[in-house]
Amino acid sequence: MSNIEISEVTSRHARNAFIKFPWRIYANDPAWVPPLIIERKAFLDRKRHPFYKHGDAALFLARKNGEIVGRIMASDDPNYNALHQSNVGCFGLFECINNRDVAAALFERAEGWLRKKERAEIMGPIDYSTNYVCGLLINGFQFPPTILTAHNPPYYRDLIESCGFTKAKDWYAWWFAEPVGAAARLRPLAERFRKRWPVVIRPGNLKNIRDESRRLRQIYNQAWEKNWGFVPFTEAEMEFMTHELKQLVIPEFTLIAEIGDEPVGFILCVPDINVALRYINGRLTTFGLPIGLVKLLYHKSRTRTARLIALGVIEKYRRAGIAEMLVLRIVEDAMIKRGFTGELSLTLEDNFTINRFLEAIGADRYKTYRIYRRQFPC
Secondary structure (H helix, E strand, C coil): CCCCEEECCCCHHHHHHHHCCCHHHHCCCCCCCHHHHHEEEEECCCCHHHHHCCCCCEEEEECCEEEEEEEEEECCCHHHHHCCCEEEEEEEEEEEEECHHHHHHHHHHHHHHHHCCCCCCEEEEECCCCCEEECCEEEEECCCCHHHHHHHHCCCHHHHHHHHCCEEEEEEEEEECCCCHHHHHHHHHHHHHHHHHEEEEEECCCCCCCHHHHHHHHHHHHHCCCCCCCCCCCCEEEEEEHHHCCCCCCCHHHHEECCCCEEEEEEEEEECCCHHCCCCCCCCCECCCHHHHHHHHHHHHCCCCEEEEEECCCCCHCCHHHHHHHHHHHHHHHCCCCCEEEEEEEEEECHHHHHHHHCCCCEEEEEEEEEEEECCCC
16 A cells, blocks of 8 residues: 555645545446535535534545545544444545555544544444435445435445445435325325324425524434434534525425424425436536536426435324324325425334335335444554
8 A cells, every 4th residue: 555645635626626536436327416516615614514513524535646546534523422422433425446455545544533533433434424414325326316315336335344344224215106105005094193183284484494494403303312323413503404405495395293382293305406416517607607507407497306305203292193194295295296206215224113114105115325333443
């Protein structure tokens, strides 16, 4: 590995090279969706991204004979470790040529950075925390990634495992191919529960987005608190996420369930902007002209694919049928009435209740994502 050099990203030029490196890895991958470069810059901006208010991260580039051949991010989230009584850091944004020596050098450098934070273990791929894009794609490589999900070459699995990482947890992605059948199965269940509980389901109020984001955060942090890998959204992170998704959100696709004045559940479904992003190669402008923006808006308006990003019900109402009511509304209003199909993701492999529920209403499990971990040698 003597001719492999790992350097930390400390300049705007290096950051731009970090962002643009994936174009080399995915040049011949028809399923890859180029990210929006301006969005990637914002995501990595230490002054703008709310993760840096409580956590820290560093970016590294690998060069071989002067040529960039890999990249990685190391991140440290004190909130996660305080909650789980753990001592773990994360790696994310991993991209690498098919070369074990390069991968090993990247992981070694990320480990060294985390050791200085006095961490004893590394876990990933996780971009900052599990509230963002995470997981290594294990199967389903032929399908394009939906909004806020990962995509990678099949050989990444061998690279990571050859560097001593072992499986920590799998997540599943599900595809709704037959919404009419799903609605037929859900209606009797939802109707039975609706008669027992005074549940009101309403669309999100985009005119008061700040208050709505607080309600979503309240439900999310209660509903997910016992899930593996959970870390609570801070108020700043939820506001950031809400702002990022605001241009995509359709009120009828973001539903909040309330009993009295208490928010007890929500479902968040957004049109899959990745369908449109495939046409603009990461840029909104070309030679100063908004060519990419025009293409993005054109294809966005014709998108009929959505991703159901989150479905959560606080624990004391888990048996009240609220999840069934929320999913039914999305299936009827988004899929059947508007002609959408789409993905529900991600569900934990050992969340047997939700996985059986999705199988029962006709969803197909079509992708698996994996989180790996490796303890640092003493």
